Amino acid sequence: MKFAIVGTGYVGLSLAVLISQKYEVVALDISEKKVELLNKKKSPIKDKEIVKYLKSKKLNLTATTDKITAYKNASYVIIATPTDYDPEANYFDTSSVEETAKDAIKFNKNITIIIRSTIPLGFTNSLRKKLKTKKIFFSPEFLREGKALYDNLYPSRIIIGEKNKKAKEFSKVLLSCAAKKSKQVPIHYTTSEEAESVKLFSNTYLAMRISFFNELDSYCETHNLNTLSVIKGVSDDPRIGNYYNNPSFGYGGYCLPKDTKQLLMNYKKVPNNLIRAIVDANSTRKDYIAASIIRKKPKIVGIYRLVAKEGSDNFRKSAIQGVMKRIKARGIQVIIYEPYLKEKTFFNSIIINNLSEFKKKSNIILANRLSKDLISVRKKVYTRDLFQKD
Numbered sequence: 001m002k003f004a005i006v007g008t009g010y011v012g013l014s015l016a017v018l019i020s021q022k023y024e025v026v027a028l029d030i031s032e033k034k035v036e037l038l039n040k041k042k043s044p045i046k047d048k049e050i051v052k053y054l055k056s057k058k059l060n061l062t063a064t065t066d067k068i069t070a071y072k073n074a075s076y077v078i079i080a081t082p083t084d085y086d087p088e089a090n091y092f093d094t095s096s097v098e099e100t101a102k103d104a105i106k107f108n109k110n111i112t113i114i115i116r117s118t119i120p121l122g123f124t125n126s127l128r129k130k131l132k133t134k135k136i137f138f139s140p141e142f143l144r145e146g147k148a149l150y151d152n153l154y155p156s157r158i159i160i161g162e163k164n165k166k167a168k169e170f171s172k173v174l175l176s177c178a179a180k181k182s183k184q185v186p187i188h189y190t191t192s193e194e195a196e197s198v199k200l201f202s203n204t205y206l207a208m209r210i211s212f213f214n215e216l217d218s219y220c221e222t223h224n225l226n227t228l229s230v231i232k233g234v235s236d237d238p239r240i241g242n243y244y245n246n247p248s249f250g251y252g253g254y255c256l257p258k259d260t261k262q263l264l265m266n267y268k269k270v271p272n273n274l275i276r277a278i279v280d281a282n283s284t285r286k287d288y289i290a291a292s293i294i295r296k297k298p299k300i301v302g303i304y305r306l307v308a309k310e311g312s313d314n315f316r317k318s319a320i321q322g323v324m325k326r327i328k329a330r331g332i333q334v335i336i337y338e339p340y341l342k343e344k345t346f347f348n349s350i351i352i353n354n355l356s357e358f359k360k361k362s363n364i365i366l367a368n369r370l371s372k373d374l375i376s377v378r379k380k381v382y383t384r385d386l387f388q389k390d
Contacts, residue, residue, distance in 0.1 A: 001173075002026070004070040004077040004111075006100045008034050008063065010045060011116050011141050012080030014148035017053050018177045020061035027063040028070040038063035049149035071107040076170065080116045080141075087261045092120045101131060112166045116141050118199065118259060121266050124161060124192035137162035138192050139170065140199035145253060153179040157186040161195030200266075203259040204278060209244045210251040211281035217247035217384055218288050228386045247384035249368045250285040250319035257282065257317045286319065290326035293364060293382060301327055302362025303336045304374060304381075306346065320368045324349070327366075335361060 002024040005016045008031075016027045029035055034044040039062060041054045053059065064070055071077060081096035097117050104111050113136040115124060124138045138161040143151045158174055160167045167189060175182040190198070213231060220227040227247065235242040251257065260282075264275050293301060303324050325347075328334050334349045337358040341351055352358040359365065359377045367374060367383040374381050 001076075002074045004028060004074040004104070005080060006070070006077060007080035007082070007096075007117070008038065008044060009080065009082065010047065010143055010145055010148040012078070013038075013043070013045060013050060014047065014143060014152050015078060015080065015116065015141075016061055017050055017057075017059060017149055018152040019173060020059040021053075021057065021177050022060075023173065023177075024060045025062075026070045026074070027061065028065070028067065029063065030065060032065055035063040035065055047146055047148055049147075049153070053149065067103055068107055071104055071111065074108060074111055076112050076114055076166075077101075077104040077108075078114045078116055083117045083119060085120070085258045085262045085265075087265070090265060092123075092262060094119055094123060097123075098127065098130075101127060101136065105131060105133065111135070112170075113137075114139050114170060118255065118262075119196060120262055121196045121200065122193055124196065128192075135166070137167060138195045140195055140202075142199075142202065152177075155180060155185050157188065159188050159190065159195050159198050161190055161192035163189040200259050200263040203255050204263050204275065206244060207251045207256045207260045207282070208274070208278045210248065210256075211278055211285065213245045214247055214250065214285045214384075215281060217386075218285065221292075221384075227384075231386070246387040246389055248319060249289050249323050249366075249384065250282045252317050252319035252321075254317065282319075283322075286322040286326060289323045289384070293323070293327055293366065294330050294332070296364060296382075298332060298363035300333045300335060300361055300363050302358055302365040302380075303334060303338075303349070304358075304365050304367040304371065305369075306336065306338045307340065318368075320366065323366065 003019050004026050005012050006028045008027050008029045012027065016025045019025050027038060037044045043050045043054055079097050079100045081100055083092065083094050083097060085092045097115060097119065101113050104113055115136065115138045119138065124136060128134055128136050140159050142156055155178060158171050160171055171187050175185060178185065216230065217227045220230055231245050234240055235245050260279050264279050267275050303320060306318055306321060324334055335358065336346055336349050336351045337353065337355060338351060339353055344351055352361065355373060362380060365374060365377065365381045367381055370383050370385040370388055
């Protein structure tokens with residue numbers, strides 16, 4: 001059985017590595033640089049398990065920029081191309097998914113299309129009608145950046161937005177390639193729109209939990225309470241639990257900001273208060289963090305790392321960028337330490353990749369997550385990271 005996987009970001013590449021342990025996989029990408037790296041068994045993204053598996057495992061995996069090579073004789077094409085939602089235009093850009101699906105059918109009429117990209121509610125059904133085929137279903141991913149392959153090897157659950165023979169065959173493929181025992185992995189066969197809903201509601205719940213503990217932290221800091229003591233006391237209730245409770249500058253990354261806004265858009269005709277509050281809370285938290293810095297009247301604020309989370313090389317929608325923009329709007333100079341950036345500036349702020357120079361020049365250092373790199377200048381550091389996790 002051959003799989004064509006389109007897109008070699010966290011979603012596509014982790015799945016390609018997972019499935020290629022037992023099946024033939026051809027990864028298709030428009031980036032010649034990524035394709036070249038993969039064919040040399042090198043990872044184009046930061047993920048410890050992907051790097052390890054490419055180096056040490058015998059994988060039936062090749063990469064190409066050629067569509068015909070990828071789609072020819074493939075049983076499945078898995079679409080993992082990027083999508084994005086613009087809340088101002090009320091528009092979800094799914095063009096990459098649509099074009100990929102059209103190409104797959106054009107070159108292989110018998111192929112089954114599995115969408116792993118984040119999509120709006122109802123999209124799968126509309127694409128089936130547009131392309132006049134039932135051989136399309138949605139199967140959401142639940143991956144962490146930097147831990148994508150690990151989360152595929154040890155899945156919390158498998159959601160398949162279809163109930164036919166091909167859907168069940170695909171779930172068996174995922175289970176056969178996972179390291180977790182198949183009996184321990186719940187499988188849910190649903191309609192396509194139910195599967196789309198699972199994805200958006202899951203991420204919105206996580207965003208809600210992050211927002212709750214951030215607002216708890218804002219209250220404690222404002223009233224001179226020990227946030228750590230309060231969180232520990234709250235989290236020891238087994239109904240609440242000790243996870244996703246570490247304060248931050250807001251939820252960020254590729255999924256949560258986009259998915260919460262997309263879900264809210266679908267509530268236009270449905271009464272709600274909570275979903276709107278989850279979206280608004282993230283902006284409020286960034287306003288609070290920025291105001292806390294501005295009150296200190298620094299001349300130069302250092303931004304320590306732009307990545308969305310530790311162990312990731314993704315800058316997209318990271319919370320610290322929102323804080324940075326608010327500080328700059330007040331005329332305060334901002335400098336940045338980010339080893340992953342090779343450019344000299346980022347949105348007109350100077351990048352200083354000499355850590356000693358960065359620490360010396362900064363009056364205050366803003367760090368969403370505390371690092372050993374900053375221990376020597378701890379008095380300069382403003383962070384809400386209390387647990388050094390998440």
